[in-house]
Amino acid sequence: MTLPPYLQHARARDAADPLAAFRDAFVIDDPDTIYMDGNSLGRLPKRTIARLNEAVQNEWGKRLVRGWGEGWMDAPARIGGKIAGLVGAQGDEVLVADSTSVNFYKLVHAALDLRPARRQIVTETVNFPTDAYILQGIAQARNKKITYIDTSDGITIPTDAIVDAIAADDCALVTLTHTAFKSGAVHDMRAITDAAHNAGALVLWDLSHSVGSIPIHLNDCNADLAVGCTYKYLNGGPGAPAFLYVRRDLQAQLRNPIQGWFGQRDQFAMGFDYAPAPGMTRFNVGTPPMLSMLAVETGVDLVLEAGIERLREKSVAQTEFLITLWEEYLAPFGVTLNSPSDPNQRGSHISLGHPDALRIDRALIEEMNVIPDFRYPDNIRFGVAPLYTRFVDVYYAMERMHRVLSERLHEKYSIERPTVT
Amino acid sequence: MTLPPYLQHARARDAADPLAAFRDAFVIDDPDTIYMDGNSLGRLPKRTIARLNEAVQNEWGKRLVRGWGEGWMDAPARIGGKIAGLVGAQGDEVLVADSTSVNFYKLVHAALDLRPARRQIVTETVNFPTDAYILQGIAQARNKKITYIDTSDGITIPTDAIVDAIAADDCALVTLTHTAFKSGAVHDMRAITDAAHNAGALVLWDLSHSVGSIPIHLNDCNADLAVGCTYKYLNGGPGAPAFLYVRRDLQAQLRNPIQGWFGQRDQFAMGFDYAPAPGMTRFNVGTPPMLSMLAVETGVDLVLEAGIERLREKSVAQTEFLITLWEEYLAPFGVTLNSPSDPNQRGSHISLGHPDALRIDRALIEEMNVIPDFRYPDNIRFGVAPLYTRFVDVYYAMERMHRVLSERLHEKYSIERPTVT
Numbered sequence: 001m002t003l004p005p006y007l008q009h010a011r012a013r014d015a016a017d018p019l020a021a022f023r024d025a026f027v028i029d030d031p032d033t034i035y036m037d038g039n040s041l042g043r044l045p046k047r048t049i050a051r052l053n054e055a056v057q058n059e060w061g062k063r064l065v066r067g068w069g070e071g072w073m074d075a076p077a078r079i080g081g082k083i084a085g086l087v088g089a090q091g092d093e094v095l096v097a098d099s100t101s102v103n104f105y106k107l108v109h110a111a112l113d114l115r116p117a118r119r120q121i122v123t124e125t126v127n128f129p130t131d132a133y134i135l136q137g138i139a140q141a142r143n144k145k146i147t148y149i150d151t152s153d154g155i156t157i158p159t160d161a162i163v164d165a166i167a168a169d170d171c172a173l174v175t176l177t178h179t180a181f182k183s184g185a186v187h188d189m190r191a192i193t194d195a196a197h198n199a200g201a202l203v204l205w206d207l208s209h210s211v212g213s214i215p216i217h218l219n220d221c222n223a224d225l226a227v228g229c230t231y232k233y234l235n236g237g238p239g240a241p242a243f244l245y246v247r248r249d250l251q252a253q254l255r256n257p258i259q260g261w262f263g264q265r266d267q268f269a270m271g272f273d274y275a276p277a278p279g280m281t282r283f284n285v286g287t288p289p290m291l292s293m294l295a296v297e298t299g300v301d302l303v304l305e306a307g308i309e310r311l312r313e314k315s316v317a318q319t320e321f322l323i324t325l326w327e328e329y330l331a332p333f334g335v336t337l338n339s340p341s342d343p344n345q346r347g348s349h350i351s352l353g354h355p356d357a358l359r360i361d362r363a364l365i366e367e368m369n370v371i372p373d374f375r376y377p378d379n380i381r382f383g384v385a386p387l388y389t390r391f392v393d394v395y396y397a398m399e400r401m402h403r404v405l406s407e408r409l410h411e412k413y414s415i416e417r418p419t420v421t
Numbered sequence: 422m423t424l425p426p427y428l429q430h431a432r433a434r435d436a437a438d439p440l441a442a443f444r445d446a447f448v449i450d451d452p453d454t455i456y457m458d459g460n461s462l463g464r465l466p467k468r469t470i471a472r473l474n475e476a477v478q479n480e481w482g483k484r485l486v487r488g489w490g491e492g493w494m495d496a497p498a499r500i501g502g503k504i505a506g507l508v509g510a511q512g513d514e515v516l517v518a519d520s521t522s523v524n525f526y527k528l529v530h531a532a533l534d535l536r537p538a539r540r541q542i543v544t545e546t547v548n549f550p551t552d553a554y555i556l557q558g559i560a561q562a563r564n565k566k567i568t569y570i571d572t573s574d575g576i577t578i579p580t581d582a583i584v585d586a587i588a589a590d591d592c593a594l595v596t597l598t599h600t601a602f603k604s605g606a607v608h609d610m611r612a613i614t615d616a617a618h619n620a621g622a623l624v625l626w627d628l629s630h631s632v633g634s635i636p637i638h639l640n641d642c643n644a645d646l647a648v649g650c651t652y653k654y655l656n657g658g659p660g661a662p663a664f665l666y667v668r669r670d671l672q673a674q675l676r677n678p679i680q681g682w683f684g685q686r687d688q689f690a691m692g693f694d695y696a697p698a699p700g701m702t703r704f705n706v707g708t709p710p711m712l713s714m715l716a717v718e719t720g721v722d723l724v725l726e727a728g729i730e731r732l733r734e735k736s737v738a739q740t741e742f743l744i745t746l747w748e749e750y751l752a753p754f755g756v757t758l759n760s761p762s763d764p765n766q767r768g769s770h771i772s773l774g775h776p777d778a779l780r781i782d783r784a785l786i787e788e789m790n791v792i793p794d795f796r797y798p799d800n801i802r803f804g805v806a807p808l809y810t811r812f813v814d815v816y817y818a819m820e821r822m823h824r825v826l827s828e829r830l831h832e833k834y835s836i837e838r839p840t841v842t
Contacts, residue, residue, distance in 0.1 A: 010678050010803045019601065025664075026485070027478070027482040027799065028485040029482060030483070034687025035485060037485065037486045039489075040486050041485055041486040041489075042487065043483075044477065044478070044481050044482040047475070049477060049478060049482075052477055052712070053474075056465065056469070056470060056473055056658075057448070057465070057470060059659075059777060060462075060465050060658060060659055061448040061450060061464075061465040061470075062448070062450040062451070063793065064456060064458065064462055064464065064792065065458045065461050065462040067462075067659060067794070068462075068659070072659060072660075088831075098519070098520075098523065098706055098707070099519075099681070099706060099707025099709075100707055100708075100712075101549075101679065101681030101682065101683075101706045101707030101708075102679060102681070102707055103525060104517065105681075105706075110496065110683055125693065128682075129682050129691050129692065129693060130682035130683075132693055132694075132695070132706065133680040133681060133682060133684075133695035134680050134681060135679035136680060136694070136695045137676075137677075137678060137679070137695065141678065152607050162629065178596070183678075192729060229708075231708070236478075237481060237712055238480075238481055238488060238489070238493060238710075238711075238712065239493075239707075239708040239709045239710045239711040239712075239714070240713035241710055242707070256558075257558060257562065258523060258526045258555065258558070259554040259555050259558035260520070260523070260526075260551050260554060260555060261522065261549075261551035261554060261555060262522075263554075264550065264551075264554060268797070269797055270796060271550065272546065272550060272552035272553055273553075273557070274553070274557045274558065284524045284527075285520060285523055286521055286522030286523055286551065286663070286718030287520055287521075287522075287650075287659075287660040288520075288536075288660045289520075289654070289659075289660045289661060289662055289710040289712075289713035289714075290658070290659035290660040290713070291473070291659065291660075291661075291710075291711075291712050291713045291716060292710035292711070292712045292713040292813070293660070293713075295712060371485065371486065371487070374488065375691060376558065376690055376691050378687070401471050405529055408592075410710050
């Protein structure tokens with residue numbers, strides 16, 4: 001039997017992939033399922049099962065409250081220190097705590113406190129909604145003005161226009177999502193950070209769709225603040241706690257607006273007056289959800305072992321392959337590429353557009369065993385998670401989407417809205 | 422061999438205990454360990470092991486992102502609905518989310534928004550520190566004034582003085598910890614809620630040290646707002662997500678200051694302008710830590726099965742027994758009872774004071790296999806968790822503390838500070 005040439009190519013690439021063995025580190029129950037949604041929820045590392053069993057049955061079950069003195073209390077800083085190695089930061093500049101949204105809230109307030117006389121917050125129209133919602137709440141409470149840079153389709157990043165918008169005198173904070181959640185387009189961190197600093201503003205990066213798939217250079221770019229998610233490319237588990245980064249020289253100047261006891265200096269002295277802990281610890285709030293927290297660590301360890309440069313190299317090769325297949329199989333059906341075609345300008349997911357995207361998404365899941373995800377109004381996102389995604393997965397995802405379109409399998413699906421994240 | 426009379430008594434009480442079988446629902450690895458710290462971290466329910474294995478290996482490992490549509494997305498409201506049954510609330514008035522500290526922060530801001538012209542927040546000097554710290558941060562940011570009612574030793578609750586302090590014209594919010602973390606003294610929820618309402622203020626109860634051990638009647642008392650912890654008497658696991666309660670008629674009036682996407686109406690439409698979801702959902706923020714979240718549910722189920730009235734009855738009998746033993750064995754060594762002697766005025770833990778309390782605490786843990794916890798400056802807390810604490814546990818805790826004191830076993834310990842919560 002002669003294989004289709006692209007499938008032959010995919011198999012050859014998988015056979016030569018230096019990261020191929022990492023796929024065995026994950027639970028893969030149904031090898032026929034083509035999981036292209038690691039950019040939403042990363043797969044389960046096998047070692048996380050063992051780690052959680054240890055945490056539940058031994059640490060909680062047997063050591064009980066003593067667990068806090070035996071590895072729980074320092075988990076936020078310890079795991080943060082590991083993530084630091086993925087974002088170009090020092091080990092004492094990253095902490096794992098709360099959700100991305102809560103961390104974003106803390107750092108926006110803290111940044112505005114440092115520029116009290118300035119009124120403007122610069123962001124973009126393709127930002128992830130939770131960032132926009134939180135900014136809107138803070139702007140209302142503190143009488144600040146949000147300037148939304150129109151990044152229109154989100155595919156071409158208008159860096160010059162962003163730099164121009166930042167130049168305003170009363171700009172207090174610039175905050176952008178490093179890799180756009182819809183298009184996968186990546187901002188120029190250095191140019192925008194420089195522009196913010198030239199304007200006397202601070203910059204806060206949301207790294208949720210970048211971390212673990214693309215090298216990030218927070219220190220090199222002199223970035224001030226960042227937040228990010230651990231349940232996507234870091235494979236930390238559903239809703240796993242997020243991280244936040246504060247450049248070392250800013251840590252002592254910033255105030256956490258949510259002054260909880262885990263951010264208190266000398267916490268167990270139980271003093272009655274708040275005094276912030278030194279360093280990143282002040283950005284803790286309440287007792288961290290330890291089971292979800294510990295699952296992050298094994299996920300991060302795998303990314304560190306694979307190495308972010310090698311992961312990026314494979315990710316680029318796979319998204320390039322996906323685009324080749326899109327052009328061949330899907331473009332003739334009116335499917336558009338809603339991501340940058342230049343690999344230097346995109347992260348690790350590719351969005352494909354079609355007026356019937358929601359129905360095509362349903363058909364892929366229900367009939368084709370392909371799991372992408374969907375973003376309104378007309379985007380199907382295919383995430384490449386180079387720790388476990390194979391080239392043949394990319395091949396089958398495109399080949400099966402071609403089958404949906406050519407056999408009109410999507411037409412029987414309604415446009416009822418799915419509820420996946 | 423003749424048993425000491427109090428041990429005989431304890432065994433008889435255990436033999437007659439209608440809740441005794443619930444102890445078998447927990448992992449109890451070393452039956453000689455006397456765990457008296459369920460008020461800090463509750464024990465591991467056996468069924469939680471199975472539930473987490475299912476959540477990790479099947480829901481995350483196999484269903485992957487589809488888990489959100491299959492029981493994850495509605496977990497905060499579903500588990501909140503169960504907790505409602507323990508705090509005298511309607512099923513749609515409680516939500517599980519974030520930490521107690523973050524929830525407290527959200528509701529303090531929301532309450533102050535409803536009373537914008539008023540400046541005063543009334544609380545007490547024996548409040549749990551995280552509540553005080555968060556109030557201090559908010560008061561500073563919003564130019565409010567905190568009035569601390571001096572509840573002095575925290576043993577006798579000066580309800581009249583609290584009611585008087587609340588009567589001030591500009592009181593916006595009264596917030597107290599229902600069961601005091603040090604002394605275990607319980608506030609009169611009805612009298613204080615009435616006083617707050619008479620003054621035109623809102624009331625916010627911290628139920629962390631009450632829920633699961635003492636009946637709470639939020640609706641009956643017409644309480645406005647509450648928060649609470651799930652890792653103590655609800656056995657939800659280390660740092661498990663907390664809950665918040667908002668009386669139904671207030672829900673639509675309140676604004677969550679942390680406007681995250683899980684609180685957004687029609688979340689997955691990914692609209693760009695924030696519009697709060699109906700009901701309690703608006704008090705969500707980011708993606709909830711699902712593994713820690715799901716562990717809460719099995720813990721809550723056990724409390725519901727045992728029944729809060731029966732648990733309270735056993736708790737009172739056990740704290741009474743503990744006080745009897747204190748009087749007999751420990752008072753002669755200068756150990757003081759730092760909890761109310763009237764069972765109607767206390768929750769489910771008893772604090773015992775001694776100038777050498779920290780060293781005695783160390784000796785109990787290191788030499789006696791008794792685990793209480795310690796609160797500065799001189800309190801040893803013994804928590805009774807009636808789901809699994811036996812009368813013989815209470816007996817041995819007191820008998821072994823007597824041995825520490827009579828044999829001066831604590832004198833070799835330094836006063837180095839332990840780091841347990």
